[in-house]
Each structure stands twice: as C-alpha cells, then as structure tokens.
Amino acid sequence: MKLKPLLASLCLSVPLMMTSMSTAAVEKITLKLAHNLDQEHVVHKALDQMAKEIQEESGGKMRVRIYPNGQMGGPRETIEMMQNGALDMTKGSASEMEPFASAFSVFSLPYLFKDDAHFKRVLYGPVGQELMKQTDSKGFVAIAAYVAGTRSFYAKKPINSPADMKGMKIRVVSTPTTNKIIELLGASPALIPFGEVYTALQQGVIDGAENNEPSYYQTRHVEVAKFYTEDQHTSVPDYLVIASKVWNGMSDEQRAIITKAARNSEVYQQKLWDEEVTNSRNKAQELGATFITVDKTPFREALSPLYDDFRKDASVAEWMTKIEGEANK
Ligand code: GCU
Structure with a gap:
C-alpha cells in the first residue's frame, strides 16, 4: 500500500539528484x-x-x-x-x-x-x-x-590644425565612421591592427595614429611618433x-x-x-613626447558633416539623441 508514495518520491528524487549532480559537474x-x-x-x-x-x-x-x-x-x-x-x-x-x-x-x-x-x-x-x-x-x-578617456592624434610631425593633416596616412580602428573622420580632415585612414602600429610608424607605412594617453605610452608609439595633439576628438x-x-x-x-x-x-x-x-603623459614626456594644446574649433567644424550622416540613419540617430539628452542632467 505504501508503494505509491514510495514510487512518487523516487520519481521526484531521481530528477532532483540528477540536477544537483550535473550542477556539481559544471560548477x-x-x-x-x-x-x-x-x-x-x-x-x-x-x-x-x-x-x-x-x-x-x-x-x-x-x-x-x-x-x-x-x-x-x-x-x-x-x-x-x-x-x-x-x-x-x-x-x-x-x-x-x-x-x-x-x-x-x-x-x-x-x-x-x-x-x-x-x-x-x-x-x-x-x-x-x-x-x-x-x-x-x-x-x-x-x-x-x-x-x-579621449582619443587624440599623434604623429611624426606636429599637428596644430586639420590643415596639417592633409595627405597624412593615419591608423584608426577602421569603421565607416572612423574612416570618414580621417577623410574629413584631409588625411587617409589605414587599417592596421593595434599590435602592428609601432612597426608601421617606425617604417613610415603610416604618419600617425590616434589613441588615449595610456595606449600611446604603453605601446611605446611615443618612441616613433613624438607629437601628441590634444584634439580629443572621441571618447x-x-x-x-x-x-x-x-x-x-x-x-x-x-x-x-x-x-x-x-x-x-x-x-x-x-x-x-x-x-x-x-602617469602616461609624464612618462611619454620623459621619452621626448611633445603634447600640443590645440583649438578644437576647426576639428569640430571639419567633422560636423558626420552629425548629418547620423541624423539621416534612423538606427543610429536615436542613440545620438538619447546621448545628447543626457548632456545637462
Ligand atoms: C585603445 C582601446 C583598445 C583598442 C585600441 C586600438 O587602447 O582601449 O580597446 O583596441 O585602443 O586603438 O586598437
């Protein structure tokens, strides 16, 4: 007569045991x-x-x-x-x-x-x-x-305004937007993996790149591109x-x-x-880097067509609006 409850409890305990066992195995x-x-x-x-x-x-x-x-x-x-x-x-x-x-x-x-x-x-x-x-x-x-932080340009020669970038070859993390940034500044973008930028700079395959200060210093790019322009174009x-x-x-x-x-x-x-x-800024300076303070206005103006592109594309326009909406909170 007690078979039924026994069976029921067996049926219940088997899957339970199995679950706990398999959890223990993947834990x-x-x-x-x-x-x-x-x-x-x-x-x-x-x-x-x-x-x-x-x-x-x-x-x-x-x-x-x-x-x-x-x-x-x-x-x-x-x-x-x-x-x-x-x-x-x-x-x-x-x-x-x-x-x-x-x-x-x-x-x-x-x-x-x-x-x-x-x-x-x-x-x-x-x-x-x-x-x-x-x-x-x-x-x-x-x-x-x-x-x-912010990404800025660095190169073998000083960049004081977009005019100085004309004809330069600049490495970027290549995307349609980053490529266009470079083109709007009169330069041409180069798709080069992060780990190969040092050699590319050293061998003159590119004239410059862009990154934040820690990456500029830790990659030792500072040794082969001494001028870091603080234009801070993106975050x-x-x-x-x-x-x-x-x-x-x-x-x-x-x-x-x-x-x-x-x-x-x-x-x-x-x-x-x-x-x-x-720390990276100081260390880069010790290695001979020059940090250049620039007026960001000409960079901002040259790059403003990107905002029109974003406004035209509904999938990204909404994100731009959402981010702009957080500016004064
Ligand atoms: C920065 C960033 C990395 C990126 C690199 C790059 O250092 O933190 O995630 O890969 O830039 O320019 O490739």
Missing part, C-alpha cells in the same frame, strides 16, 4: 579571457581583480585565465573565436563592437560628450545599459564597460563581453558572481584611469 569552470592590452593597462588590472574576486567568491570553483597583450590576436579575432566557442570572454572597444551592433558607432561621433561627467552618465546609466544589450542576439553578452569605451553560450549555460549563482565582480571591476578601473592618464 568547476575555467573561463578563458583574451585581450590586446598591456599587463600594465588599467583595464588588465581591473580584469585581474575581477578574476581574483570570481575565484574567491566561488570558493575556487570558478576561475578566469587571462591572455593579455594580443597573444590570441586582436579583438576582431578574439570576438570571432568567442562566437565559435574557442574562447569564453574578450574585450572590445566600442569601435570594435560596431560591426556586430551599429549602435556602438555612436561613440565615434566626434565631440558628442560635453564632458567626462556626461560620458560616465551615459556609459553607466540607462542609455549605456540599453546599449550593452545590443549584442545579445550576436552570440555574446556585454557585462562591463570601461572608460578610455570610445572598452567592453568586457562573454559568449552567450557560456553565459546561458551557467547557473543563476554563477552569473551573479560574475555580474558582481564585473561591476566591481568597472568601479576599480574608473578609480585608476585618471591617475594612469597623468
């Missing part, structure tokens, strides 16, 4: 994370801190192994590897995310942000959160955003992304551990950034 995971920045870069430091936190919070069951310095290739390659299941996580700048989700092109719009506070309000507020969801259907999920953040397959295959608990550690890494990275800019 121990090592996530592979590759990026193209130097180990001294504050994004690397923030990722390193995140990896430690994940390991601690999971009681050693979750680990993140970081492959820095482009040893697995540039973002183009690592994003593809992630989509193919060969890598779990990587870092891409907004420009590098643009081929997957056009919304990210908005960060290449010159002089879009009024100041640093406006930029951070966008990046870490509702607009930024919505932007981060744009890759979900592309096979990867954005889980952290990192500030990257392009970096994103930490994880393969959707990996993310969706995790338990809620595992996802919560990663989400919290990723959030903490954002805070830590922001704390380090400003100091890193000052």
Whole structure:
C-alpha cells in the first residue's frame, strides 16, 4: 500500500539528484579571457581583480585565465573565436563592437560628450545599459564597460590644425565612421591592427595614429611618433563581453558572481584611469613626447558633416539623441 508514495518520491528524487549532480559537474569552470592590452593597462588590472574576486567568491570553483597583450590576436579575432566557442570572454572597444551592433558607432561621433561627467552618465546609466544589450542576439553578452578617456592624434610631425593633416596616412580602428573622420580632415585612414602600429610608424607605412594617453605610452608609439595633439576628438569605451553560450549555460549563482565582480571591476578601473592618464603623459614626456594644446574649433567644424550622416540613419540617430539628452542632467 505504501508503494505509491514510495514510487512518487523516487520519481521526484531521481530528477532532483540528477540536477544537483550535473550542477556539481559544471560548477568547476575555467573561463578563458583574451585581450590586446598591456599587463600594465588599467583595464588588465581591473580584469585581474575581477578574476581574483570570481575565484574567491566561488570558493575556487570558478576561475578566469587571462591572455593579455594580443597573444590570441586582436579583438576582431578574439570576438570571432568567442562566437565559435574557442574562447569564453574578450574585450572590445566600442569601435570594435560596431560591426556586430551599429549602435556602438555612436561613440565615434566626434565631440558628442560635453564632458567626462556626461560620458560616465551615459556609459553607466540607462542609455549605456540599453546599449550593452545590443549584442545579445550576436552570440555574446556585454557585462562591463570601461572608460578610455579621449582619443587624440599623434604623429611624426606636429599637428596644430586639420590643415596639417592633409595627405597624412593615419591608423584608426577602421569603421565607416572612423574612416570618414580621417577623410574629413584631409588625411587617409589605414587599417592596421593595434599590435602592428609601432612597426608601421617606425617604417613610415603610416604618419600617425590616434589613441588615449595610456595606449600611446604603453605601446611605446611615443618612441616613433613624438607629437601628441590634444584634439580629443572621441571618447570610445572598452567592453568586457562573454559568449552567450557560456553565459546561458551557467547557473543563476554563477552569473551573479560574475555580474558582481564585473561591476566591481568597472568601479576599480574608473578609480585608476585618471591617475594612469597623468602617469602616461609624464612618462611619454620623459621619452621626448611633445603634447600640443590645440583649438578644437576647426576639428569640430571639419567633422560636423558626420552629425548629418547620423541624423539621416534612423538606427543610429536615436542613440545620438538619447546621448545628447543626457548632456545637462
Ligand atoms: C585603445 C582601446 C583598445 C583598442 C585600441 C586600438 O587602447 O582601449 O580597446 O583596441 O585602443 O586603438 O586598437
């Protein structure tokens, strides 16, 4: 007579046992994370801190192994590897995310942000959160955003105004928007991976490039392009992304551990950034760099046609309007 309840409890316990067993089996995971920045870069430091936190919070069951310095290739390659299941996580700048989700092109719009506070309000507020969801259907999920200051031009000869850029060959993270920036300034854009810019500058394949101060110094581009013009044309953040397959295959608990550690890494990275800019500037000067203060007006004017292009394209116009709406909050 007791068979029925016994059977019922057996039926119940078997799937339960199986679930807990399979959870235990997948609980121990090592996530592979590759990026193209130097180990001294504050994004690397923030990722390193995140990896430690994940390991601690999971009681050693979750680990993140970081492959820095482009040893697995540039973002183009690592994003593809992630989509193919060969890598779990990587870092891409907004420009590098643009081929997957056009919304990210908005960060290449010159002089879009009024100041640093406006930029951070966008990046870490509702607009930024919505932007981060744009890759979900592309096979990867954005889980952290990192500030990257402003990008400026640097070259072998001084650039004091757009007129000086006429005929120059400038390396960019090539996208339709960044290419147009260079063309509007009278120069021509060159598609060269981050890790090959030093040699390209040294051999005279290009005349200049553009980046923030930490990347200018840490890549040693300063040795081969001594003039850094502070035109600050764009503010392009970096994103930490994880393969959707990996993310969706995790338990809620595992996802919560990663989400919290990723959030903490954002805070830590922001704390380090400003100091890193000052430090890189000083170090670059010690190596002979000249920082040139310029009137941004001629750059702003030359680049203003990009705003008309964005207004004409509904898919990006809405993001531009959303960001502009955050300017005076
Ligand atoms: C910056 C940015 C990187 C990007 C690089 C580049 O350093 O942080 O994410 O890859 O610029 O210009 O390629």
